[in-house]
Amino acid sequence: MTDRFLSGHAACGGCAVALAVRLVLQEVGDRAVLVVPPSCIAVMMGPLPLSATRLPVLQTAFETAAAAATGLARAYRARGEDVTVVCLAGDGGTYDIGLQALSGAAERNEDILYVCFDNEAYQNTGNQRSSATPWGARTTSTPHGKPTRKKDIIGILAAHRVPYLATASPAHPADLAAKVRRARGLAGFRFLRITCPCVPGWGIADDGSLRLLRAAVESRAVPLFEVEEGRRYRITHRPAGIPVAGYLRAQGRYAHLTPSEIAVIQADVDQTWQALVDAT
Ligand code: SF4
Numbered sequence: 001m002t003d004r005f006l007s008g009h010a011a012c013g014g015c016a017v018a019l020a021v022r023l024v025l026q027e028v029g030d031r032a033v034l035v036v037p038p039s040c041i042a043v044m045m046g047p048l049p050l051s052a053t054r055l056p057v058l059q060t061a062f063e064t065a066a067a068a069a070t071g072l073a074r075a076y077r078a079r080g081e082d083v084t085v086v087c088l089a090g091d092g093g094t095y096d097i098g099l100q101a102l103s104g105a106a107e108r109n110e111d112i113l114y115v116c117f118d119n120e121a122y123q124n125t126g127n128q129r130s131s132a133t134p135w136g137a138r139t140t141s142t143p144h145g146k147p148t149r150k151k152d153i154i155g156i157l158a159a160h161r162v163p164y165l166a167t168a169s170p171a172h173p174a175d176l177a178a179k180v181r182r183a184r185g186l187a188g189f190r191f192l193r194i195t196c197p198c199v200p201g202w203g204i205a206d207d208g209s210l211r212l213l214r215a216a217v218e219s220r221a222v223p224l225f226e227v228e229e230g231r232r233y234r235i236t237h238r239p240a241g242i243p244v245a246g247y248l249r250a251q252g253r254y255a256h257l258t259p260s261e262i263a264v265i266q267a268d269v270d271q272t273w274q275a276l277v278d279a280t
Helices: 016-027 040-045 062-078 091-096 099-107 153-158 173-184 209-218 244-249 259-279
Strands: 032-036 057-059 084-090 113-118 164-168 190-195 225-228 232-235
Touching: 016 040, 016 084, 016 113, 016 173, 016 190, 016 209, 032 040, 032 062, 040 057, 040 084, 062 084, 062 091, 062 099, 062 113, 084 091, 091 099, 091 113, 099 153, 113 173, 153 164, 153 190, 164 173, 173 190, 209 244, 232 259, 244 259
Parallel strands: 032 057, 032 084, 084 113, 113 190, 164 190
Antiparallel strands: 164 225, 225 232
């Protein structure tokens, strides 16, 4: 196993994004080029002349990651070079600001691997809400809790009928690595969403990310699954179905929730899980 993400990067201690980037880069091979829009990942990669990875990195404008990756992938193909073009983006650059370029690349079935490290807010600018922030979560721009739901990015991309979509967690590294390898072996548009707790943004201890992720997955708040051609759903980890309250109560961003608000979230988790089961 080759580490392509190096020590000395600028992530906070205990950052799950940094761990997830490391796990993804272990599987992308040496013939990969990275495209990184503004995000905590861009900070981690380091300003020139410093770099936290052995791979080439193209840092793009916020809204252009999928468009820049499209151009790179087509240029390498025109030159006859076998290069894997990989976007490493946050949820702001994926769900919000980069959605137009992302949808265009998905619709054209561009030959890129797009990985969204979803920490559910704009964390590198101080924890402002994004459309990936879940209902009820407190951010600096939703101090009383976000009043709307998290956008269903997998459902949106599934509607594009792209070859491969998956969700993953760095607390489930074998599952994550298998999905990156699978995506890398396919052609066309491939997308992974990796849920990554943020230490200051989610209000957790710096040794708490992986424990929290296991609770997220076992409570079904973060189901692990993959989708082929936008239609064939497969659950890759059967969760225990523990109450979601434990996952929520472990985070400062949900500390204000009342029992009835937690019941609303539990009902939504149950409904979303059942829809996923019905789709498999
Ligand atoms: S702000 Fe959050 S996501 Fe960004 S580096 Fe720190 S812990 Fe990681």
